[in-house]
Every structure is written in C-alpha cells, then in structure tokens.
Amino acid sequence: MQLFIGGTCAGKRDAVRRRFDAPHWHSAHAGCRLEAWRSLAETRCLVLEGWERWIGQRLAGEPDDDRLRQAMVRELDALQYWEAEQGGEVVLILLEMGRGIVPLGTDKRRLRDLNGWLAQDAAVRCERAWYVWNGQVKELSR
Amino acid sequence: MIAFISGGARSGKSAHAEALARRWQAERGGARYYLATSSGGNDEWQARIGRHRQARGEGWITLEEPVDLCAALERVESGGTLLLDCLTLWASQLLYSSEYASELDEAQGVAMIERLLAEARQRNVTLVIVSNDVNEGMPPEDAEVWRYLAFLQRVHRLVVQEADEVIQVMAGLPQVWKRRGEERS
Numbered sequence: 001m002q003l004f005i006g007g008t009c010a011g012k013r014d015a016v017r018r019r020f021d022a023p024h025w026h027s028a029h030a031g032c033r034l035e036a037w038r039s040l041a042e043t044r045c046l047v048l049e050g051w052e053r054w055i056g057q058r059l060a061g062e063p064d065d066d067r068l069r070q071a072m073v074r075e076l077d078a079l080q081y082w083e084a085e086q087g088g089e090v091v092l093i094l095l096e097m098g099r100g101i102v103p104l105g106t107d108k109r110r111l112r113d114l115n116g117w118l119a120q121d122a123a124v125r126c127e128r129a130w131y132v133w134n135g136q137v138k139e140l141s142r
Numbered sequence: 143m144i145a146f147i148s149g150g151a152r153s154g155k156s157a158h159a160e161a162l163a164r165r166w167q168a169e170r171g172g173a174r175y176y177l178a179t180s181s182g183g184n185d186e187w188q189a190r191i192g193r194h195r196q197a198r199g200e201g202w203i204t205l206e207e208p209v210d211l212c213a214a215l216e217r218v219e220s221g222g223t224l225l226l227d228c229l230t231l232w233a234s235q236l237l238y239s240s241e242y243a244s245e246l247d248e249a250q251g252v253a254m255i256e257r258l259l260a261e262a263r264q265r266n267v268t269l270v271i272v273s274n275d276v277n278e279g280m281p282p283e284d285a286e287v288w289r290y291l292a293f294l295q296r297v298h299r300l301v302v303q304e305a306d307e308v309i310q311v312m313a314g315l316p317q318v319w320k321r322r323g324e325e326r327s
Contacts, residue, residue, distance in 0.1 A: 006278075007275070007277035008277040009277060009295035009296070010277060010295065011299055052281070095281065097280050100278070108280060134298040135298075135302050135303060136302060
C-alpha cells in the first residue's frame with residue numbers, strides 16, 4: 001500500500017495519476033461507501049479517497065473514538081490483505097487537516113482526531129508514504 | 143529567476159524571502175523592490191506593516207499594489223529584484239475587494255499570475271513570491287471560503303510549477319522542495 005497525504009487542493013489526485021496507470025477510483029466524493037471496495041474483484045490498482053467523509057458518516061453511529069478508530073484499522077488491514085492476495089496495489093489518499101485551530105464543535109474535533117489517527121495507522125501499514133504540497137511530492141522518511 | 147516561499151503564520155517565511163532577495167540582488171545587480179499587496183488598514187494592521195518594514199531594513203524601493211500585480215511589475219526596472227509579499231492577501235483582495243470584486247474572477251486572477259511570471263522572465267526581473275500555507279486545517283464548510291482556498295491553491299500550484307526555487311519555511315528553517323538545476327517531481 002502507498003499513502004498520499006496533503007492539505008485541501010494540494011494536488012494529491014494529480015500526484016497519484018502521474019504515478020499509477022489506469023487505477024480504479026473508489027471515492028467518497030462520488031458517493032461510494034467505504035466497504036464497497038470489496039466488490040471490485042477485478043481491479044489491479046485501487047485508489048481510495050474521501051476517508052474524512054467515511055469517518056464523518058460513522059461518527060453518529062459510533063460514539064466511542066477507540067472503537068471507531070479500530071473499525072477504520074480493520075478496513076486498512078482488509079485492504080492490505082486483499083493487496084497481498086490479489087498481487088495488486090492499494091493507494092490511500094488522505095487529507096491533512098490537523099494543522100489549523102482546534103474546532104469548537106465536538107463532531108469536528110472527533111473527525112480531526114480520528115483522521116489524524118487514521119493517517120498514523122495507514123502510514124505504518126504502507127510501504128511508502130508521500131506528502132503533497134502545492135503540487136510537489138516528497139516521500140516521508142521513517 | 144523566480145522563487146516561491148510559503149509557510150505558516152510567523153514561520154519566518156518573510157525573513158527568508160528577504161534574505162534570498164538580497165542574495166540574488168547581490169549576485170545579479172539592479173535595484174531591489176518590495177511589493178506590498180496590503181494597503182491601508184486599521185492601527186493594528188499599520189503596526190504589522192511597520193514591523194515588517196523595520197525588519198527589512200534599508201535598500202528597498204517600496205511599491206504598494208493590492209491587486210494589479212502586472213502594473214506594479216511595470217514600475218520595476220529591467221534587471222531588478224522584486225519581492226512580492228504576499229499572495230494570500232492579493233487573492234482575497236482580487237476576489238472580495240469592493241473595488242475589484244465585480245470585475246475579476248478566478249480565471250482572470252490565474253491569467254494575471256501567468257502574465258506576471260512571463261513578463262518577469264522576459265524583462266529579466268528576479269521575482270521572490272511569498273505566500274501562506276492555509277490549506278492544512280479542517281476543510282472549510284462555507285462555500286466562499288472553499289472558493290478562496292481553491293483559487294489560492296490553484297495559484298500556488300501554478301507558481302510552484304514555474305518557479306526555479308521553492309521553499310517551505312517551518313520554525314524559521316527552510317525546507318527546499320525545488321532548486322535551480324535540480325530535478326522536478
């Protein structure tokens with residue numbers, strides 16, 4: 001798995017398009033449910049984006065942050081397993097949203113925290129992690 | 143030569159940009175200009191401007207132009223060095239200033255930047271452009287803030303693509319993304 005992370009409109013999609021040939025885009029912005037990636041059996045390269053939306057959709061149904069974090073981790077583990085089984089490639093696009101002021105609303109604070117934890121949990125499972133900044137791409141060292 | 147320097151609030155980006163403009167002017171000769179995109183403002187804003195002016199020191203010809211960057215460039219002599227500080231303020235004035243908002247949109251703003259970069263190269267003016275990293279917090283909910291952020295990021299990506307030197311400043315330390323002669327990602 002590979003991770004691309006950067007701020008709003010930083011150029012993350014273009015960075016992925018430049019590096020991967022004909023990937024399948026599984027996007028929350030196009031209305032895809034997170035778990036529906038499992039039906040894409042023929043895909044060789046799978047890009048998943050809109051994780052902040054998928055987290056946001058689960059906030060109301062799961063008031064416990066730790067349990068919600070673990071639920072997202074299970075999705076990452078399933079993707080990693082699928083990648084190994086299929087011999088394919090999984091690309092995760094995550095939004096960096098942790099560098100502004102702390103939001104006043106509880107849901108927004110939870111979303112920001114969970115998105116940050118997801119980024120950490122994704123990074124440790126990915127072979128490579130990339131930071132995208134104003135269209136430039138830099139590999140993050142461990 | 144064109145440089146793009148960005149970072150968070152009080153990251154040291156202006157000081158780094160000023161040092162770079164001084165160094166490039168020393169190497170290339172010509173006059174050194176400071177283009178302030180801010181104008182007017184309240185007492186607190188004037189104090190900020192005064193603090194920046196004092197930190198810059200002597201040897202700068204100061205220009206003030208809130209929106210029309212190409213008109214400001216025309217006032218720079220060929221072979222000079224121009225420090226533009228900053229794009230975030232310029233972008234907000236282009237979209238929302240009562241004087242310009244009804245006339246200019248994002249596409250015209252992008253076209254203005256394209257023209258600025260091309261004319262600077264054509265007239266052998268060295269450009270050092272300063273901006274702010276404002277896109278790594280929570281995504282905005284307000285449509286107008288989204289519009290502003292998308293516009294500013296579009297301008298950033300354009301300038302970064304065209305620039306010879308691209309630097310992100312964090313805690314006063316410059317992180318080099320691109321430097322003349324080095325490979326572009």
